[in-house]
Structure formats: C-alpha cells, structure tokens
Amino acid sequence: MGYLLNNPSEVGWLLWQHLQMTSITLLIAIAVAVPIALLITRYRWLSVPVMGTLGVIYTIPSLALIIFLVPVFGLNATSVIVAMVLYTQVILVRNLTVGLSSIDPAVLEASRGMGMSPWQRWWWVQVPLVLPVFVAGARIAAVVATAIATIGAKFNAGGLGQLLFDGIQTNRIDKIWAGSITVAVLAFAINALLLWLERRSHPTRKAQTK
Amino acid sequence: MHTGDHIPCSEFLNLSCNAMGSIQFDQVTLEFSGMSRPAVNQVSCEVASGELVVILGPSGCGKTTLLKMVNRLYEPTSGRIYIDGQDIKRLKPTKLRQKIGYVIQQSGLFPHMTVADNVAVVPKLLKWPNPRIQARVDELLQLVKLPPTEYRDRYPAQLSGGQQQRVGIARALAGDPAYMLMDEPFGAIDAITRTALQTEILRLQQQLQKTILFVSHDVDEALRLGDRILVMNAGQIVQFDTPFNLLTQPADPFVHELLGADDMVRQLGLLTVNSAMMALPDNYQNGSKPTVNAVDNLRDALSLILKTGAPELSVVDQDKPVGLLTLEHIRSYAAEANR
Numbered sequence: 297m298g299y300l301l302n303n304p305s306e307v308g309w310l311l312w313q314h315l316q317m318t319s320i321t322l323l324i325a326i327a328v329a330v331p332i333a334l335l336i337t338r339y340r341w342l343s344v345p346v347m348g349t350l351g352v353i354y355t356i357p358s359l360a361l362i363i364f365l366v367p368v369f370g371l372n373a374t375s376v377i378v379a380m381v382l383y384t385q386v387i388l389v390r391n392l393t394v395g396l397s398s399i400d401p402a403v404l405e406a407s408r409g410m411g412m413s414p415w416q417r418w419w420w421v422q423v424p425l426v427l428p429v430f431v432a433g434a435r436i437a438a439v440v441a442t443a444i445a446t447i448g449a450k451f452n453a454g455g456l457g458q459l460l461f462d463g464i465q466t467n468r469i470d471k472i473w474a475g476s477i478t479v480a481v482l483a484f485a486i487n488a489l490l491l492w493l494e495r496r497s498h499p500t501r502k503a504q505t506k
Numbered sequence: 507m508h509t510g511d512h513i514p515c516s517e518f519l520n521l522s523c524n525a526m527g528s529i530q531f532d533q534v535t536l537e538f539s540g541m542s543r544p545a546v547n548q549v550s551c552e553v554a555s556g557e558l559v560v561i562l563g564p565s566g567c568g569k570t571t572l573l574k575m576v577n578r579l580y581e582p583t584s585g586r587i588y589i590d591g592q593d594i595k596r597l598k599p600t601k602l603r604q605k606i607g608y609v610i611q612q613s614g615l616f617p618h619m620t621v622a623d624n625v626a627v628v629p630k631l632l633k634w635p636n637p638r639i640q641a642r643v644d645e646l647l648q649l650v651k652l653p654p655t656e657y658r659d660r661y662p663a664q665l666s667g668g669q670q671q672r673v674g675i676a677r678a679l680a681g682d683p684a685y686m687l688m689d690e691p692f693g694a695i696d697a698i699t700r701t702a703l704q705t706e707i708l709r710l711q712q713q714l715q716k717t718i719l720f721v722s723h724d725v726d727e728a729l730r731l732g733d734r735i736l737v738m739n740a741g742q743i744v745q746f747d748t749p750f751n752l753l754t755q756p757a758d759p760f761v762h763e764l765l766g767a768d769d770m771v772r773q774l775g776l777l778t779v780n781s782a783m784m785a786l787p788d789n790y791q792n793g794s795k796p797t798v799n800a801v802d803n804l805r806d807a808l809s810l811i812l813k814t815g816a817p818e819l820s821v822v823d824q825d826k827p828v829g830l831l832t833l834e835h836i837r838s839y840a841a842e843a844n845r
C-alpha cells in the first residue's frame with residue numbers, strides 16, 4: 297500500500313497504459329468479432345471450423361502466443377494487443393452468435409413482412425435484442441484482457457505488469473502488492489461498469505423496474 | 507415494357523379489370539428445391555376488393571407458401587401475382603410490404619418495444635410525422651379494445667396471448683393498408699378467446715373493408731369468417747366458393763370430408779333465422795316466448811329451442827317481434843337448402 301501512496305504518478309501512468317491496452321484491444325476485438333459473427337449466422341456451416349479455430353487459440357498459453365507474434369509485430373505493445381484480440385474472439389463471437397440465433401424467428405419474419413430494409417432490421421430489431429448478451433461477452437473479454445495485459449510489461453508494452461516484474465526482479469514486496477492490488481481493482485471496476493451497462497441494455501428493463 | 511406500369515390484367519386473365527384493392531393469382535407455382543411436388547401448383551384465382559377469403563386445407567398443403575408470395579417473402583417459380591392490377595414483381599419488396607398488413611400466428615411482436623412502439627413501426631417506416639403516429643396508435647388500440655392509457659406503455663411480455671394478437675392486428679393495420687395477410691392468427695389461442703377475436707375481425711371488417719387473405723385450418727373458423735373459402739390440397743385449389751355452396755355442393759369427396767358437409771348443425775350456422783321463420787299471425791300475442799334476433803343463425807336458434815324446451819321462438823328485429831320460428835321450420839328449411 298505504501299508504494300502506491302508514495303508513487304501515485306508512476307502508478308497512475310502505468311494504470312493509464314494498462315487501461316489503454318485493454319480498451320484498444322476491446323475496440324479492435326469487437327470490430328473483428330461482429331463481422332465474423334454475422335458471417336457465421338448467415339452461413340451456418342462456418343460455425344464449426346471458425347469456432348473450433350478460435351477455441352484452439354484460446355487454449356494456447358498467453359506468453360507463448362505473444363512470443364509467436366513478436367517476430368511479426370516486434371517487441372512492443374502491438375504484439376500484446378494482437379494476442380489479446382485473438383484471445384477474446386472466442387468469447388465475443390460465441391456470445392454474438394448465440395445472441396443473434398436466439399432471436400425469435402417470428403420476430404424477424406414480422407420485421408421483414410412489415411417492410412423493414414435489412415439495415416432497419418439490424419438497427420431496430422437485431423441490435424437491441426442482442427445487446428445484453430453482447431455486453432455480457434464484452435465484459436468477460438475485458439476482464440480477460442485486463443489480466444493478460446499484465447504480461448505486456450515483459451514485451452516493452454508497459455502497464456501495471458511493470459510493477460509486478462520489477463518487484464520480483466528487485467525483491468520489492470511492496471511493488472508486487474501495489475501492482476496486484478491495482479490490477480485487481482481495475483478488473484473489478486471494469487466488470488462493474490460493464491455489468492451496469494448490461495443491465496441498462498436489457499430491452500424490457502423499464503418494464504421490470506416498474 | 508413500353509406499355510407503362512399497368513398491364514391490363516384482362517390480357518392475362520379473363521377477369522374484370524376493376525383492379526383496385528384486388529389480388530389476382532395467375533398460374534402461380536412455387537417449387538422448393540428437393541421437394542417431389544411443388545408447394546403451390548398452378549394457382550389462379552381472384553380475390554375481390556373488400557373480400558375476406560379464408561385459405562383452408564390440411565397441414566402442408568401450401569397455405570402459408572401461397573400467402574407469403576403475396577408480400578414477396580417467397581418468390582414464385584413461375585406465374586404472376588397482381589395487386590391493384592399491378593404485377594408485384596415491379597414493386598420494391600419493402601414498399602409492397604408496407605402496403606400490406608401482415609399478422610402471424612406467434613404474433614411476432616418486438617419484445618423490446620412497448621405496445622405503442624410496436625404499433626408505430628409501419629407509420630415510422632412510412633415517415634409519418636410524430637403527432638400523426640401517436641394519434642394513430644391510440645386510435646388503433648381503441649379499435650382492438652385495448653385502452654391506450656392502460657396498454658400503451660406495456661411490453662409484449664406483459665400481455666396475454668389474446669392481447670398480443672390484438673396488438674399484432676393493430677400493428678398490421680397501422681399504415682392503413684388496403685390488404686391484410688393473416689396466417690393462422692388465432693392458431694395458438696384458447697377456444698373462447700379465439701371466438702371473441704373472430705367476432706372482432708368480423709366487426710373490424712365491416713368497419714374497414716380490407717381485402718383479407720386469412721389462413722386457417724379450422725373449418726368452423728373458415729365458415730364463420732370467410733366471404734369465400736379457398737380450399738387447397740397438395741398445392742392446388744380444389745374449390746373456391748362461398749361457405750354455403752361449399753357445404754351444399756362440395757366439388758369432390760375431399761372437400762366434402764374436410765368441411766364435414768354431412769354435418770347439418772354446421773350448415774345451420776350459415777343460415778339466418780329470418781330466412782326460415784314464418785311471418786307473424788294477425789292475432790299475435792307474444793306471451794313469454796324466448797326471443798332470437800332475425801339476423802342470428804339457425805344453429806343458435808336450435809340450441810335455444812333445445813335449451814329452453816319452448817315449442818316456438820319469437821323472432822325480433824331491433825326488439826320488435828317480426829316472426830315465429832319452430833323446430834319444424836328449421837328442419838324443413840335445412841332440408842330444402844340441401845336439395
């Protein structure tokens with residue numbers, strides 16, 4: 297705790313780096329996952345190979361995966377972010393496909409029969425109905441990314457992992473504590489924020505709270 | 507393509523060209539890949555403006571398929587469909603669908619929208635100004651007997667099945683379409699609510715005069731609602747006629763059996779009291795006879811006779827006695843109708 301209080305600006309800077317890595321990862325991961333999920337929903341046969349591949353990627357230890365990527369992207373944050381994007385795909389894509397395919401077919405047929413264009417159908421019907429499931433996936437992905445980003449420090453990416461690795465190397469228990477506590481608090485905060493969003497995005501929320 | 511938008515339908519069909527509000531099928535066939543026979547096979551017929559036609563037939567005979575070709579959810583393999591005398595292939599599907607109300611069995615209400623927002627969808631697609639949309643929503647909820655103050659802001663999950671179907675009907679009527687397609691709208695609803703909703707449809711139809719295609723596989727529903735009934739089997743039209751003619755002159759044993767044409771009580775449901783009653787005798791004293799309305803059907807009259815044990819019923823028209831009805835009148839009239 298002492299280290300935290302004595303070096304607020306250093307910890308603050310590392311926290312900022314950590315948060316940056318996590319949010320960039322999440323944004324890219326979502327941008328990649330949405331089209332993949334749409335393709336799978338459209339062409340069912342893609343589901344098995346794509347989900348299989350993403351599942352296999354998820355089982356590779358994170359350290360190993362980043363090491364694989366260093367020759368391609370260099371010893372920097374990019375390799376770490378690419379690895380985290382790959383990791384979170386399985387979570388995001390699965391949640392999106394499950395959410396999309398659980399929309400009542402009668403609802404989709406009604407929207408078509410009433411004369412909505414595919415675009416209107418997407419924004420008026422599909423997006424609001426998958427949103428809670430999707431945000432739930434994003435929440436888990438964000439927490440996973442927060443955890444993995446800790447390793448980023450080993451690859452020159454900075455972040456709160458810096459405190460942990462420095463602490464281990466120089467045998468400074470207070471640094472290790474500072475790093476662990478901050479990562480834990482960050483993960484909790486992100487989880488709470490997205491949980492709140494998830495509840496808010498629930499389509500009939502107003503009905504239930506009335 | 508040089509002849510303009512309107513192809514005179516009489517060129518294709520031997521039909522009158524009073525086309526506004528009508529639906530015409532010309533040799534319409536749809537083959538799904540991998541099926542041994544077409545789901546809809548060479549269907550030609552015309553539904554007149556303001557007519558309620560029930561499509562009746564056993565499961566899998568192509569009722570839904572025929573219906574969905576009208577709003578182009580399915581495209582026919584061959585043949586043409588005209589609406590207002592216009593080939594629907596020439597219309598943009600979204601524009602066509604906005605002109606046709608569509609009600610399905612599972613209601614298909616949007617679970618994330620309130621009742622009001624559900625009803626407002628088509629007016630929004632048609633880009634009506636907001637005050638007009640809100641007024642329309644209230645008007646329609648009133649029409650389907652769901653007081654707006656109570657139901658406007660509810661979500662579909664907070665409604666009973668019957669209420670959901672009412673919202674589904676209001677939603678389909680919202681853009682004031684001249685046409686309605688209804689695919690077993692009351693299929694999943696208990697018998698009592700179903701009868702109430704059928705009454706509602708008859709009332710609405712009297713008021714609004716839409717051209718309606720109504721799919722059903724319930725014979726009593728078809729007889730009750732249909733101005734005419736389109737009987738289908740294995741993708742083809744077997745007979746297209748009024749309920750009464752179907753019962754009394756079924757085209758073949760299939761229709762005969764499907765409609766239960768032997769069922770005399772069923773036939774009585776289609777005959778009105780005033781056609782069978784006898785005029786009032788001069789020295790008429792009403793006494794305390796049970797009364798029926800002149801426009802009630804003979805089936806109801808019969809059940810009243812059986813229930814009360816009265817030998818005669820007094821027939822009234824707007825509370826004034828106009829005739830008498832006995833069991834013998836009913837029997838002889840039904841026998842005559844059957845010849």
Ligand SMILES: Nc1ncnc2c1ncn2[C@@H]1O[C@H](COP(=O)(O)OP(=O)(O)OP(=O)(O)O)[C@@H](O)[C@H]1O
Pocket residue numbers: 538539541545563564565566567568569570571572723
């Ligand atoms: N999308 C489709 N793809 C392939 N075959 C289909 C499709 N839709 C319907 N069919 C087939 O076409 C035939 C007619 O189906 P349709 O849904 O029109 O029947 P229906 O008369 O509405 O029956 P029900 O009363 O059970 O609803 C059936 O044999 C059905 O299996």
Ligand SMILES: [Mg+2]
Pocket residue numbers: 569570571689
């Ligand atoms: Mg059907």
